[in-house]
Amino acid sequence: MTSADGVPALPRTLGGQAVIEGVMIRGPRGLAVCVRKPDGELACRSERSEGGHRLRGIPVLRGVVALGETLSQGIRALVWSAQIAAGQEPEEPREGQVRATMGMSLGFAAAFFLLLPAVAGQRLERAMKRRRLAAALEGPLRMGMLIGYLRAIGRMPQAQRLFAYHGAEHRAIQAYEAGEPLEVASLHRFPNAHVRCGTSFLLTTLLFSSAASAALGPLPAGRRLLWRLALTPLMVGLSYETIRLGGSSSEGIWRWLFLPNLALQGLTTRDPDEGQMEVALAALRSALALHEGG
Numbered sequence: 001m002t003s004a005d006g007v008p009a010l011p012r013t014l015g016g017q018a019v020i021e022g023v024m025i026r027g028p029r030g031l032a033v034c035v036r037k038p039d040g041e042l043a044c045r046s047e048r049s050e051g052g053h054r055l056r057g058i059p060v061l062r063g064v065v066a067l068g069e070t071l072s073q074g075i076r077a078l079v080w081s082a083q084i085a086a087g088q089e090p091e092e093p094r095e096g097q098v099r100a101t102m103g104m105s106l107g108f109a110a111a112f113f114l115l116l117p118a119v120a121g122q123r124l125e126r127a128m129k130r131r132r133l134a135a136a137l138e139g140p141l142r143m144g145m146l147i148g149y150l151r152a153i154g155r156m157p158q159a160q161r162l163f164a165y166h167g168a169e170h171r172a173i174q175a176y177e178a179g180e181p182l183e184v185a186s187l188h189r190f191p192n193a194h195v196r197c198g199t200s201f202l203l204t205t206l207l208f209s210s211a212a213s214a215a216l217g218p219l220p221a222g223r224r225l226l227w228r229l230a231l232t233p234l235m236v237g238l239s240y241e242t243i244r245l246g247g248s249s250s251e252g253i254w255r256w257l258f259l260p261n262l263a264l265q266g267l268t269t270r271d272p273d274e275g276q277m278e279v280a281l282a283a284l285r286s287a288l289a290l291h292e293g294g
Helices: 060-083 095-127 130-136 138-154 157-177 197-216 221-248 253-258 259-264 274-292
Strands: 015-019 022-027 031-038 043-048
Touching: 015 060, 015 157, 015 253, 022 060, 022 157, 022 274, 031 060, 031 274, 043 274, 060 095, 060 221, 095 138, 095 197, 095 221, 138 197, 157 274, 197 221, 197 259, 253 259
Parallel strands: none
Antiparallel strands: 015 022, 022 031, 031 043
């Protein structure tokens, strides 16, 4: 996209994630990662995108594509950041390693947040005479497991630093999208939570999945698990569209609908210090340089 005078237009919105001792910022033309090295200096790397997937323009389907791209980019950024933060010479992970890590991550999420609650729901059906009520309890059980998991992870010191960089990433993106100066002083005025967040996406996906589970009602064990897995891509696509719409329309009813999403981010973000905000801003400026360069 270019402006009227032919100069590449900057994106209206950006994405990102926290990495080990750093932040990754993504835009339509590529991504940038900046990490604090053990000596206190910053190491940054930029990577241009090779163009959007052909399914990127199809609603719902683009959500599944976006999830795959985000996981792949995020794993690579995490590996690079871990090496830099440890003072090692970075090595690019092999494609097979990235795919294996993606598979394990998706497998764990499906097993823990979808299949395990489904099995627990079946046991509830056996223990309760009102089978429809037992099926409806699967959703709250799933939400409770998500909150418990995030609380447990948040007690780890390493996770707390990662969550602080998560807050810094959100603040930097909000400052940019609000047109504020890209300075640490600006970031102090913004909250840690952001509608377009992985935590928000996960909660929305689980809400859609819970509604679908309740609508399907009691099912035999095998069919129950197959339906949960089969509907997951649809739930992912619908969640992506919801987050996308909510991120661009944060007033009125959308503001109230996303209050639970923003509240849940209290478990996955922490107040960043100024050094962490400096890293987030460095990553943001590096990502914007990819667009300024055409």
